[in-house]
Amino acid sequence: MQRSAGSFRSFCRAYNFSKSWRGQACRQSVIRCSHYSKKARLPLYSPVTFQVLRINNVMQVRFYSSDDYPPHHKIPLPALSPTMETGSLSRWEKQFRLTFFAQILCIIAEEEGDIEAFKDYKVTDEDLQGPPPLPKSPTDQPPEEQPTASQPPPVVSPAPRIKGTGPQGRIKAEDVEAAAAAPPPPPQPPAAVPTTPISTSAPAPLPPPTATSYTDIELSGMRKTIANRLTYSKQTVPHYYLTVDIRVDDLLQLRKDLNKEVEPDGIKLSVNDFIVKASALACLKIPEANSAWQDTFIRQFQSVDVNVAVSTDRGLITPIVFNADGKGISTINQDIKSLAVKAREGKLQPEEYQGGTFTVSNLGMFGVKHFTAIINPPQACILAVGGVKKTLVVDEDNEQGYSAASVMNVTLSCDHRVVDGAVGAQWLQHFKKFLEKPYTMLL
Numbered sequence: 057m058q059r060s061a062g063s064f065r066s067f068c069r070a071y072n073f074s075k076s077w078r079g080q081a082c083r084q085s086v087i088r089c090s091h092y093s094k095k096a097r098l099p100l101y102s103p104v105t106f107q108v109l110r111i112n113n114v115m116q117v118r119f120y121s122s123d124d125y126p127p128h129h130k131i132p133l134p135a136l137s138p139t140m141e142t143g144s145l146s147r148w149e150k151q152f153r154l155t156f157f158a159q160i161l162c163i164i165a166e167e168e169g170d171i172e173a174f175k176d177y178k179v180t181d182e183d184l185q186g187p188p189p190l191p192k193s194p195t196d197q198p199p200e201e202q203p204t205a206s207q208p209p210p211v212v213s214p215a216p217r218i219k220g221t222g223p224q225g226r227i228k229a230e231d232v233e234a235a236a237a238a239p240p241p242p243p244q245p246p247a248a249v250p251t252t253p254i255s256t257s258a259p260a261p262l263p264p265p266t267a268t269s270y271t272d273i274e275l276s277g278m279r280k281t282i283a284n285r286l287t288y289s290k291q292t293v294p295h296y297y298l299t300v301d302i303r304v305d306d307l308l309q310l311r312k313d314l315n316k317e318v319e320p321d322g323i324k325l326s327v328n329d330f331i332v333k334a335s336a337l338a339c340l341k342i343p344e345a346n347s348a349w350q351d352t353f354i355r356q357f358q359s360v361d362v363n364v365a366v367s368t369d370r371g372l373i374t375p376i377v378f379n380a381d382g383k384g385i386s387t388i389n390q391d392i393k394s395l396a397v398k399a400r401e402g403k404l405q406p407e408e409y410q411g412g413t414f415t416v417s418n419l420g421m422f423g424v425k426h427f428t429a430i431i432n433p434p435q436a437c438i439l440a441v442g443g444v445k446k447t448l449v450v451d452e453d454n455e456q457g458y459s460a461a462s463v464m465n466v467t468l469s470c471d472h473r474v475v476d477g478a479v480g481a482q483w484l485q486h487f488k489k490f491l492e493k494p495y496t497m498l499l
Contacts, residue, residue, distance in 0.1 A: 126170035334490035
């Protein structure tokens with residue numbers, strides 16, 4: 057019996073009962089907590105169940121009879137508001153051996169040996185009803201009535217303005233005393249509230265919803281990888297962007313001449329081949345751009361392995377041209393063609409696209425003039441290449457003062473943790489020089 061009383065006291069502490077209390081049976085079998093000596097013991101009712109209520113800020117316990125089980129206390133989950141349907145138990149003030157049931161928080165047996173009797177406890181309709189709703193406090197007052205359109209609020213006359221009789225209209229003490237002694241102005245009648253006539257005709261029917269056809273496409277493994285890597289890059293890598301225009305007239309002429317030389321071998325050089333080569337050489341000039349962020353240090357690579365973005369039916373993939381800084385233009389051309397075919401056929405090996413030190417993404421062949429690319433982590437830079445456009449540029453050697461030029465727009469995306477703005481600008485200067493004067497790539 058002492059175990060049961062102690063358990064019940066601990067339960068009362070969990071519900072903020074007073075440390076000293078007295079049980080007093082009421083007509084409705086309600087025990088109201090009040091002052092009681094610590095030496096006294098809670099009168100036990102066997103068998104009983106009870107519910108905890110808060111009425112007018114006074115904790116109350118309501119007992120019910122249950123003759124089919126040993127003496128126990130059935131503890132429901134108390135509703136803390138009229139609309140509460142579920143709740144979470146944050147902590148127990150005392151550890152018990154408990155049994156949980158739907159809508160019932162727990163059942164506390166008076167004797168430890170009686171716990172097994174509740175192993176197959178059947179939930180009754182009374183249990184499912186939960187605790188009764190909280191009674192309305194008599195101190196609650198109805199909300200004040202708000203004025204409606206038919207009952208406009210009274211108009212309060214504004215306080216009269218005091219006219220000063222002092223220099224430059226200043227208000228003196230005599231002006232204030234005279235204004236206080238003056239009779240108040242008559243109240244103004246309430247302004248008429250315009251009313252909108254209510255239409256008695258039925259509202260026009262809403263148009264039927266338009267059925268939208270769509271197709272759900274299941275994510276491939278490649279698409280999931282792309283989404284995860286680019287989301288991580290955009291959210292965690294502090295990007296900044298540098299854009300320059302490059303005149304490529306000499307480059308286009310050199311490409312034309314070289315293609316005549318390699319035509320018997322079935323090779324056709326592209327502008328992108330020169331871009332990959334120039335990128336690799338610029339990375340040798342500015343090694344900070346050929347680096348990777350490693351959280352606690354920056355890794356700077358000695359050779360340049362250029363990833364080239366290739367679009368496939370399954371998504372974007374970036375195969376690697378290894379040691380691009382030491383390869384000729386024709387070798388780079390053959391590597392890119394071979395890797396692109398394998399990428400579109402899904403035959404790339406992991407070592408052919410995982411890694412790399414610098415990335416080039418070229419959308420110029422699609423007519424794109426300018427775009428910014430997302431860095432391929434953990435790399436520090438990626439170059440976005442737009443298409444070549446004919447445009448008029450200032451030409452002091454021309455009699456007209458201008459001439460037509462082939463201009464290409466490129467944007468370098470940099471990780472500011474690795475490459476500072478001035479360093480990125482220096483990389484672009486070297487890259488621009490290699491393309492505008494392509495013969496310098498031979499030096």
